[in-house]
Amino acid sequence: MEMRAEEAARRWLADQGVSQVRDGWMSDEKPDALLTANQVAHSWAGDVFAEDLDAADQVRLAFGLLDLLGEYWVTCEIRFANESEEGPLPADVLWDGYRQRLEADRDAEAVTYSLWVDWFEDHATSATAFAEVLGNDIDRVVAERSEALLRRARRVLECSGPVHWTVKELTYRTAMRLPALHSAVFRGLLASFHDAYGDLEPTAALTFLGRLDLPTNTQHLAELRHVLAAGHKNHYRSPGAWDDALRSCS
Structure with missing residues (x-):
């Protein structure tokens, strides 16, 4: 699926006069100027949503561009389109696009960064986004235990710091x-403790921490246990707490 989307995006860019060359990208308009993937994303990704396609196919094409370019800016254009006057985008296609890329055995940094700073930090969207990319599926993840599902779960859990504790507690x-x-x-x-928008309940989080089977030398395990036991919810609300923990646990 992803490779087909990527090839469709490559063909679409070619129709725009943009092609990949050995060290980057080239536009027919300026054949002497070598473009980076990021420049291509900024210049052309938004145009996908002006194409004479139905919204679902526009989303699929945009995700193909994401696969091809690997640039976070493509996810920004997807979000802009979702929030535009023509939006929202078809939710099934939008979230299926995220899930597929979270499960894929390839770099997903642009996808996880998008979830973290755009969908999860915005409390108007974080509950829906978290449910769509993991919360609704966590029972299936645990039951099936496939590598793809576990990969998606790991990636979402690791960037879920800003999601409200009440939204993510059952999934955790x-x-x-x-x-x-x-x-x-x-x-x-x-991350729930350290992120600027991180959210947790110290007592419940401390209980969870005590039930995790982790190597005893896990970095910051002792410090996190220390700040939670002291009742701290977030690094930025208690700016000296982590330094105290570092001194106490050293």
Whole structure:
């Protein structure tokens, strides 16, 4: 599916006069100027949503561009289109696009960054986004345990810091039934404390921490346990707490 989307995007760019060359990209308009993937994303990704295609095919084409270019800006254009007057985009196609790329055995940094800073940090969208990319599926992840599902779960858990605790608590609890996800739950808890918009409940998070099977030398495990035991919810609300933990646990 992804390769087909990527090839469709490559053909679409070719129709715009943009082609990949050995060291980057080239536009017919300026054949002497070598373009980066980021420049291509900024210049052409938004045009996908002006194409004479139905909205679902526009979304699929945009995700193909994401596969081809690997640039976060493509996800920004998808979000802009979702929030535009013509939006919202078809939710099934939008979230299926995210899920497929979270499951793929290839770099997903642009996708996870998009979830983290755009969908999860915005409390108007975080609950829906989290449910769509993991919360609705966590029971299936635990039951099936396929590599693709585990890959998606790990990636989402690790960037889920800004999601409201009440939204993610049950998903964390369910994920903890699988030892293969314990490290990802830990990183989710750590991000929930450290992210500027991170959210957790210290007592519940401390209980979860105590049930995780982690290597004893896991970096920042002792410090996180220390700040949670002291009742701290977030690094930015208690700016000295982490330094105190570092001193206490050294």
